[in-house]
Amino acid sequence: MRKDEIMHIVSCADDNYARHLGGMFVSLLTNMDQEREVKLYVIDGGIKPDNKKRLEETTLKFGVPIEFLEVDTKMYEHAVESSHITKAAYYRISIPDLIKDESIKRMIYIDCDALVLEDISKLWDLDIAPYTVAAVEDAGQHERLKEMNVTDTGKYFNSGIMIIDFESWRKQNITEKVINFINEHPDEDFLVLHDQDALNAILYDQWYELHPRWNAQTYIMLKLKTPSTLLGRKQYNETRENPAIVHFCGGEKPWNSNTKHPYRDEYFHYMSYTKWNTIGNPAINQ
Numbered sequence: 001m002r003k004d005e006i007m008h009i010v011s012c013a014d015d016n017y018a019r020h021l022g023g024m025f026v027s028l029l030t031n032m033d034q035e036r037e038v039k040l041y042v043i044d045g046g047i048k049p050d051n052k053k054r055l056e057e058t059t060l061k062f063g064v065p066i067e068f069l070e071v072d073t074k075m076y077e078h079a080v081e082s083s084h085i086t087k088a089a090y091y092r093i094s095i096p097d098l099i100k101d102e103s104i105k106r107m108i109y110i111d112c113d114a115l116v117l118e119d120i121s122k123l124w125d126l127d128i129a130p131y132t133v134a135a136v137e138d139a140g141q142h143e144r145l146k147e148m149n150v151t152d153t154g155k156y157f158n159s160g161i162m163i164i165d166f167e168s169w170r171k172q173n174i175t176e177k178v179i180n181f182i183n184e185h186p187d188e189d190f191l192v193l194h195d196q197d198a199l200n201a202i203l204y205d206q207w208y209e210l211h212p213r214w215n216a217q218t219y220i221m222l223k224l225k226t227p228s229t230l231l232g233r234k235q236y237n238e239t240r241e242n243p244a245i246v247h248f249c250g251g252e253k254p255w256n257s258n259t260k261h262p263y264r265d266e267y268f269h270y271m272s273y274t275k276w277n278t279i280g281n282p283a284i285n286q
Contacts, residue, residue: 024116031117041091096170110160133206135210160215
């Protein structure tokens with residue numbers, strides 16, 4: 001990628017997670033190459049006006065505005081939900097269709113429950129051709145592709161951090177294919193991992209594998225899973241020693257008072273620079 005190219009970063013949140021998105025953006029903007037230009041987008045999963053204002057004020061302290069994107073929620077009316085996964089999690093599927101500027105060829109999607117601790121341009125500058133997305137293998141060692149009867153051999157990625165190639169995605173009508181897969185499987189016992197299952201079912205053989213440092217999932221950071229290969233174990237050790245993006249997936253959120261996550265303090269450090277730092281302790285409010 002050209003060094004003068006604008007980096008396009010997108011996330012998604014509902015009103016409950018807006019504050020955590022603010023902390024993620026602060027970490028990204030603090031640790032990026034200040035000579036690079038970035039544009040931020042937020043898929044609005046029901047963020048109230050006061051929290052939108054706090055988000056905008058948070059990133060404008062860095063001189064970076066936010067463009068809010070609206071999704072046709074009817075597209076996801078049959079999507080399976082759970083106690084900790086709402087329909088807002090599915091909206092990332094629509095990202096390439098929400099961006100009308102044809103000069104934008106790719107985006108990086110980052111979940112709102114993450115901290116970006118390394119210069120995001122290192123990820124942006126990667127050449128992932130001819131793949132449609134780049135991601136990290138899900139550390140849960142799920143057998144979801146086999147259980148969904150998709151393939152017995154493919155790897156299953158975590159959709160919390162993705163580089164998305166718009167041209168490849170649109171050419172193959174990936175959004176339509178993923179939504180069709182969701183609508184064809186309305187049973188909550190089938191799409192166990194929700195949008196991630198559907199994305200993997202369509203893209204299982206079209207993704208570029210990133211080093212797990214770029215999606216340091218809780219399974220890795222808390223040493224809950226051990227890879228079967230020597231290379232995998234080496235990469236997990238490298239990830240724990242120097243994560244590029246810490247992803248607080250699962251129940252071990254840093255704002256939970258009993259969490260054992262080693263990056264809990266870093267979360268509160270970045271939250272202290274958001275516009276939520278004056279309205280109480282985030283651990284109490286969420």
